[in-house]
Amino acid sequence: MDVRIWTYVLVGLTFAIYIGIAIWSRAGSTKDFYVAGGGVPSVANGMATAADWMSAASFISMAGIISFAGRDGSVYLMGWTGGYVLLALMLAPYLRRFGKFTVPDFIGDRYYSNLARFVAVMCAIFVSFTYVAGQMRGVGVVFSRFLEVDVNLGVVIGMVIVLFYAVLGGMKGITYTQVAQYCVLIFAFMVPAIFISFQIAGNPIPQLGMGGEFQDSGVSVLDKLDGLSEELGFGAYTEGRKSTLDVFCITAALMCGTAGLPHVIVRFYTVKKASAARTSALWALLFIAILYTTAPAVAVFARTNLLRTVTDTAYSELPAWFANWEDTGLIAWVDKNGDGAIQYSAGPALETQEGDPKFKPYFRSDEAGEPLRGEHGERLLDNPPTDNANELYIDRDIMVLANPEIAQLPAWVIGLVAAGGLAAALSTAAGLLLVISTSVAHDLVKKTMAPDLSEKGELVLARCAAGVAVVIAGYFGVKPPGFVAQVVAFAFGLAASSFFPAIILGIFSKRTTMAGAVSGMIVGIVFTGSYIIYYKFVNQDAEPWFGISPEGIGTFGMVINFVVAVLVSRATPPPPPEVVDLVDRVRLPRAAFGEEDSGPVAH
Template identity: 55%
Template sequence: MDQQQWSYLFVGLTFGLYIAIALWARAGSTKDFYVAGHDIHPALNGMATAADWMSAASFLSMAGLVAFLGYGGSVYLMGWTGGYVLLALLLAPFLREFGKFTVPDFVGDRYYSKVARVIAVICALMVSFTYIAGQMKGVGVAFSSFLGVPFNWGIFIGSFIVFVYAVLGGMKGITYTQVAQYVVLIFAYTVPAIFISLIVTNNPIPQLGFIGNMSGSEISMLDKLNTVVTDLGFTEYTSTTKSKIDVFCITAALMFGTAGLPHVIIRFFTVKSAKAARKSAGWALMFIALLYTVAPAVGAFARMNFIDTVNEATYIADSENYEERAAAILAEGGKPVPEWYKDWEKTDLLKFNDLNGDGMMQYRGPAAPDGLENEVVPNRDIFVLANPQIANLPGWVIGLVVAGGLAAALSTAAGLLMVISSAISHDLLKSTFYPNMSEKGELRAARLSAFAAVIAAALIGAFASSLPFVAQVVAYAFGIAAASLFPIIVLGIFWKRMNKEGAIAAMLSGLIPTMAYIIYFKSEYGSEAGWWFGVSPEGIGFVFMWVALAVGIVTALVTPAPPSAIQQLVEDIRIPGQRGALHE
């Protein structure tokens, strides 16, 4: 079978499995729909959490970031990994002990205020829709690769698949689907990495291969890559142009943003107790590490192979006569544009602009010694999917990677849709405006909300091709979560004097300036020269997080203390079993 047939086989089998699981685990109650009945085993929940966490940003975009930013891309590795440790140790067990469905639910009860709950819903929706914009771009990239269709068609096809198993199964269906998706995506990520590591470094362990020597050479992989990229005018691979303050702020924003992400936090409500939540977090960390430790190697191999196959290649405009034209170029001692490039060119995610009219593809950095301009513009999000093709791996490996990319993008998109659905149906309708709504009515509202969210996500995704790479868009969501939700969650757990006035002030003082900063500096009016303290939009959430914490604490101190029952509640949730048993 050729690579397209392998792709159809793997994607068809995995999608059939996902939909079968959604039908088998179809939610029959709001408890099933929101929190999977509180009865998911910690190991399975850890696997589902890992799939939810390792989104298109992790699977598709992170290695592309590392490939093109080199050392500068490590902020995403450090921030996301450290953030999950922070969430697992600092917040997850206590939130599970509280026993509520969602983050706005926690805010509404902890801060005894409908206003605080509504603002928390707005924050959660802002985070989720910003995050889902990145995911839908990943869905578009993956489906356009799989079907060879334009980007926007990929978006709408993927949205339909998400709708089927998210709306039918709710959190129960999504959880078991994500277990299957984790198995698919981890195999899809590591198998080609092992193949390529063997080819490039003769070492089957990618984590060791990329810091070892090239095959048959005494030159290390990273030294060789440094030489190649600097000769073409790019920044040395093992260095970065980012300032130290920006590196620190981006890493911190990703860390603290993780601890405020609604779609990750909600996963810890699907287990029986705070003890199970801790175990679940441990399992998830182990499952996440399997991918995150491989990503730097995948990125380095992708950059090396991309340059080897594309730079100075003769472009062939007519894909139908590709083989004949390529053979003629080879016979003349030239290097034809690789076939994988022609496949990806159809998706509009790779572009060649022949600026000097010589028919040769010059890939150059801003400081190219030969003075030539760059003519090859790759979308960084394609490289995990394209890497097996670039390395000429077997067709079944390429098909497996396509299935894995789709699993990663769809698993997180489904988790985010659940946050959006529960925020509207449970936190706004049931808990705020229509408290007498029946369980059947709430479940219907949840499914309608999920359906509306799928439509909105598809429309957002349709414009996502003009957005930055997936991981950068996702980083904005983390910054918003760090500035708006993290302060009131951590203060709500660890400071019983924190009150509703402080919570409202903290959320608004974090959300509004962070959103304004991102929008302004990513518009045509903003420029890097105007960044405050040299901090980029990806890292500004960390700065405004401290503003929100300070505003919340000061406001709480100058306004009345919360009721004694609320203060006792804060004491109770920090004692295992004290409160959680009431919500089993």
């Protein structure tokens, strides 16, 4: 069977499983819809959290980013896993004991204010939309690259699938499909990684193979890669290029942002009790760590393979995958010195077309739409070449997508990668859409605008909100606004500088008042938001403040939030006794007050 058929079979099979699960796990009540009935086993919740968390970006792009960034890529590895320690130790069990449906619920009740609730709802919706647009695009991209379906049709297919199980099953449907999606995506990520590790280093465990030696020459893989990279002018792979302060700030912003992301926190509301919230955070990080410790190994192997294959190789002698991926625009070559061979070195090979926010290759074609080719058979480009020696443009996504082909793995492995990428994108999209629909139906309408809405009415409203959110997300997927890639920094910075301090102080400091928390959140968001907007949109060439990139500024926003919240709280009268009582109850097991913990309650 060829790659196309395998891909159709594997993608079709996994989609059938997701739909089957959705029908089996329909939601009957708001509690089912928002928190899956509150009785999800820890292991299942751990898997669902892992799938929820690991998006198209983790699956498709992360290994590629690391493979180009070398040691600096560890900001993502540590930043996106270390947050789970904060979650398990400082957030999840307490929020679970609080026993409501959402993060804005906690903020609203703990800070006895609908204003605080409203600020939290707006942050939750903004963060989730920023994120979900990228996921829908990811679905479209996987479809177009592996099945040669139009990107937009791919987005629509993805929308229909998500719509089906999110609207029908709510959190319950999403949770159990995410369990299936985790299994698909981790299998799809690990199989090529194990194959390649075995091929290169003779060790089937990628985490060990990465530190191993080449089977043929006995040279250490990392030493060889350092050497190759330095020769080509990239600098040693295992050495950093970013400043220590910048790496520190980005890691901290990603960690605290992770711990403050509403679609991650809400997963811990679905388990039976606080102790189960702790256990499922452990399972979640364990399941995430399998992918996150493999990704740097994939990065090393893929980079080594790439450098060894393309450097000074004549175009006519390149393996077939090069031309295949050239057609998808992920790789492009311009023969600057006219020797017919590829010279790959540091710096961009081609200029960005005027008006494009980001580099995109434009291939030339004749009037009939046939691609124009140069004398060696390469696709010709409209982008003017730069004046450095580098002749090769490579999109970082190719490191995962083309990895099986570069390593000459069987056709079914390539189909598996497509199914895995779709699983990663769909699971994250569904989780985010649920946060949006919950925020609208529960926090905005039920809690602030129409408190006497019946449960049935709320459930209908939640389903409609999920439907509308899918359509809006799909629209952004079809017509991605140019700023999408740039606002991802926002999602983490915003979560770190708004929710994270408000929740931590809400649990650990009884003295924190409404005025303190609200002013802290507002100052944190405004500071972080204006820094990011200034350096990302207004003045992109300005030297950042202390060399801190916009991705890392959330750390400062968070510190400012903490300081403001504490100072303002001291200056305002203490919170009312019932709030102090609420905090006491969140800190101890329910049973210590002679109460049964029967899961979240609506009213």
